[in-house]
Amino acid sequence: xxxxxxxxxxxxxxxxxxxxxxxxxxxxxxxxxxxxxxxxxxxxxxxxxxxxxxxxxxxxxxxxxxxxxxxxxxxxxxxxxxxxxxxxxxxxxxxxxxxxxxxxxxxxxxxxxxxxxxxxxxxxxxxxxxxxxxxxxxxxxxxxxxxxxxxxxxxxxxxxxxxxxxxxxxxxxxxxxxxxxxxxxxxxxxxxx
Amino acid sequence: xxxxxxxxxxxxxxxxxxxxxxxxxxxxxxxxxxxxxxxxxxxxxxxxxxxxxxxxxxxxxxxxxxxxxxxxxxxxxxxxxxxxxxxxxxxxxxxxxxxxxxxxxxxxxxxxxxxxxxxxxxxxxxxxxxxxxxxxxxxxxxxxxxxxxxxxxxxxxxxxxxxxxxxxxxxxxxxxxxxxxxxxxxxxxxxxxxxxxxxxxxxxxxxxxxxxxxxxxxxxxxxxxxxxxxxxxxxxxxxxxxxxxxxxxxxxxxxxxxxxxxxxxxxxxxxxxxxxxxxxxxxxxxxxxxxxxxxxxxxxxxxxxxxxxxxxxxxxxxxxxxxxxxxxxxxxxxxxxxxxxxxxxxxxxxxxxxxxxxxxxxxxxxxxxxxxxxxxxxxxxxxxxxxxxxxxxxxxxxxxxxxxxxxxxxxxxxxxxxxxxxxxxxxxxxxxxxxxxxxxxxxxxxxxxxxxxxxxxxxxxxxxxxxxxxxxxxxxxxxxxxxxxxxxxxxxxxxxxxxxxxxxxxxxxxxxxxxxxxxxxxxxxxxxxxxxxxxxxxxxxxxxxxxxxxxxxxxxxxxxxxxxxxxxxxxxxxxxx
Ligand code: SF4
Ligand code: SF4
Ligand code: SF4
Ligand code: SF4
Ligand code: FES
Numbered sequence: 001x002x003x004x005x006x007x008x009x010x011x012x013x014x015x016x017x018x019x020x021x022x023x024x025x026x027x028x029x030x031x032x033x034x035x036x037x038x039x040x041x042x043x044x045x046x047x048x049x050x051x052x053x054x055x056x057x058x059x060x061x062x063x064x065x066x067x068x069x070x071x072x073x074x075x076x077x078x079x080x081x082x083x084x085x086x087x088x089x090x091x092x093x094x095x096x097x098x099x100x101x102x103x104x105x106x107x108x109x110x111x112x113x114x115x116x117x118x119x120x121x122x123x124x125x126x127x128x129x130x131x132x133x134x135x136x137x138x139x140x141x142x143x144x145x146x147x148x149x150x151x152x153x154x155x156x157x158x159x160x161x162x163x164x165x166x167x168x169x170x171x172x173x174x175x176x177x178x179x180x181x182x183x184x185x186x187x188x189x190x191x192x193x
Numbered sequence: 194x195x196x197x198x199x200x201x202x203x204x205x206x207x208x209x210x211x212x213x214x215x216x217x218x219x220x221x222x223x224x225x226x227x228x229x230x231x232x233x234x235x236x237x238x239x240x241x242x243x244x245x246x247x248x249x250x251x252x253x254x255x256x257x258x259x260x261x262x263x264x265x266x267x268x269x270x271x272x273x274x275x276x277x278x279x280x281x282x283x284x285x286x287x288x289x290x291x292x293x294x295x296x297x298x299x300x301x302x303x304x305x306x307x308x309x310x311x312x313x314x315x316x317x318x319x320x321x322x323x324x325x326x327x328x329x330x331x332x333x334x335x336x337x338x339x340x341x342x343x344x345x346x347x348x349x350x351x352x353x354x355x356x357x358x359x360x361x362x363x364x365x366x367x368x369x370x371x372x373x374x375x376x377x378x379x380x381x382x383x384x385x386x387x388x389x390x391x392x393x394x395x396x397x398x399x400x401x402x403x404x405x406x407x408x409x410x411x412x413x414x415x416x417x418x419x420x421x422x423x424x425x426x427x428x429x430x431x432x433x434x435x436x437x438x439x440x441x442x443x444x445x446x447x448x449x450x451x452x453x454x455x456x457x458x459x460x461x462x463x464x465x466x467x468x469x470x471x472x473x474x475x476x477x478x479x480x481x482x483x484x485x486x487x488x489x490x491x492x493x494x495x496x497x498x499x500x501x502x503x504x505x506x507x508x509x510x511x512x513x514x515x516x517x518x519x520x521x522x523x524x525x526x527x528x529x530x531x532x533x534x535x536x537x538x539x540x541x542x543x544x545x546x547x548x549x550x551x552x553x554x555x556x557x558x559x560x561x562x563x564x565x566x567x568x569x570x571x572x573x574x575x576x577x578x579x580x581x582x583x584x585x586x587x588x589x590x591x592x593x594x595x596x597x598x599x600x601x602x603x604x605x606x607x608x609x610x611x612x613x614x615x616x617x618x619x620x621x622x623x624x625x626x627x628x629x630x631x632x633x634x635x636x637x638x639x640x641x642x643x644x645x646x647x648x649x650x651x652x653x654x655x656x657x658x659x660x661x662x663x664x665x666x667x668x669x670x671x672x673x674x675x676x677x678x679x680x681x682x683x684x685x686x687x688x689x690x691x692x693x694x695x696x697x698x699x700x701x702x703x704x705x706x707x708x709x710x711x712x713x714x715x716x717x718x719x720x721x722x723x724x725x726x727x728x729x730x731x732x733x734x735x736x737x738x739x740x741x742x743x744x745x746x747x748x749x750x751x752x753x754x755x756x757x758x759x760x761x762x763x764x765x766x767x768x769x770x
Contacts, residue, residue, distance in 0.1 A: 083356050084356075084465070085354075085355035085356065085360075085468075086468045087355070090468070090470065090471070101465040101466075103464065103465055107388070109389055110355075110465050133354075134355060
């Protein structure tokens, strides 16, 4: 099968330049959907769930993979799973994750001294969760970011993110408090001094 | 050429350099008794650490051989190896243990290639080129060997890239993505070895990540000649370690971090500081001493995070000293001077310049112009022009001498003492400056940089006269002077310095200066203009003139375009090590 090629002219016509027809077209589309979804029998093709309607738990309507507000997961000893690899802050298209790494001075070596997410900048894309190699950051809270009165309040710190956290059962990054705890110890004959 | 030809001879292990005892810096009294005029130091063409395996490109007069690599015939220098020859036809044969600055060990076998008429694959790093040789670097047997060897190397590798400082610039990561890219088939536990072991002043060893290439061992033996590192145990349990009772404490130790192809050796200073892929790299020159090693400054958001050496065969080879790595600390954002200060008040730059011009005016005034070995040629030349306008007395100052050895470090810790002396003409010594200032011989003094050892007498003398200091950071001198003009640091300056060999070394700006900071030559030009004198020329014009004078291609290219060169984002550059 040959694929047809449609050449689109990048030249702006007078019709494009006066903008008015395009605006009217847009309004028309909005109006069409408005009447279709509110006036027609059976309410068109959308279900409108009224948030907070008595007897309805809005969360029960949320799809499985709904991306809610972030949380940080724990190791078995309650410390944060994050190893400050910066994968999430690197992949984040909104550049809204700020991490400062520190030496944990235990066998996990590296962890975040600071972990901050600016939820106002976040575009809720979920890429940070995909990027995380340690199952440390998740968006499975099924809660929206609550509105705040001050901007600073929407900037979540490590404690805020960990307050929603829980233990993770992921194998990546290790199970126990020490990610190498499950690994056999070094053979003492070959360790040397 | 057949397989019976001898391999490339390894560099003899006799390159031990005996470090002379450090001469203590001369006491201040001795320095002030120095001769009245400062003589330019002799050209000390200390040899760069010799690189045993020169590049394959033939230079005029070299004997050459012709060989065919992947169907392309190429003429290379006789005696070079196939790996270097392949670079000339754009083939980057993947390798771990070969380093152009070290002897050849051929221990990793990652660089195997097929040489026709040869029954087995040959390590291209050790295979000397021969006339009429036919090499295949991408044949099925080679690709299979590469993949299999990588799998073997990864057998005991911990793959803790998330907490590994090398991730993003790791040769093992790159080769895995390019040549292996398969799931693990290992179902036995990996061999455990010591992690995060403190082995020296600067270095932390992770023996699990080590791929046993022995580059670091060869470096310690061949370059500083101290030989602290060694392999212990055999087979699966082979691991890198330090000799019992010793520590990796030589003056060049951080180079092992650069040459380590993986994250087995990491620098304490850079540990967990920032990820390699977040950094930008600007090629420039180390300001730590008169050697002027070629370096890359790695920075993020106008803050420097580390310095790594750049290859320059004539000056520093592949290496640099540990002291030089720490010179980025003086770029610390907290100590930066961002605004002009007059008599203790922050003022707009234009106001400060007008004040300087007003206070310096008057031909009868006795003015001292203090050139600096820590400023660029352009700045020193601009001050020379201003001194001529003012009829000022000239002095040259710099940092106090420090540690030296026969490799790279120079006792003269000023990057540009030669340039400063040349620009100032016959100038007086800093000892005399102290004496004369203390004796209130001048009504005004203008310092080109903030580095000068102050005595209390001089400090009080500076408070009493018009003292102008062009400084990029808060120093005792800057605090003692009545007027401080915010100058650019070496990381924001376009310019040049002259090293101990008399070579022109180029400084490239890494980021745009913050606040009111300006190039020193531009500040001096503004002072002259405010005094109603002629236009002395901008920093860029001066840099252009210096570039033409020395016929320096690098500086010519930098000054050719009015836009500053952009630093490279390390994410898109090649891996290091
Ligand atoms: S959801 Fe997307 S935008 Fe929000 S923090 Fe994660 S990566 Fe960034
Ligand atoms: S990707 Fe995961 S482990 Fe890495 S910094 Fe983000 S949350 Fe931490
Ligand atoms: S050395 Fe390379 S492959 Fe190994 S853990 Fe570090 S980044 Fe990953
Ligand atoms: S520590 Fe690095 S340089 Fe040294 S042998 Fe191991 S992999 Fe090679
Ligand atoms: S690079 Fe040739 S054997 Fe290691």
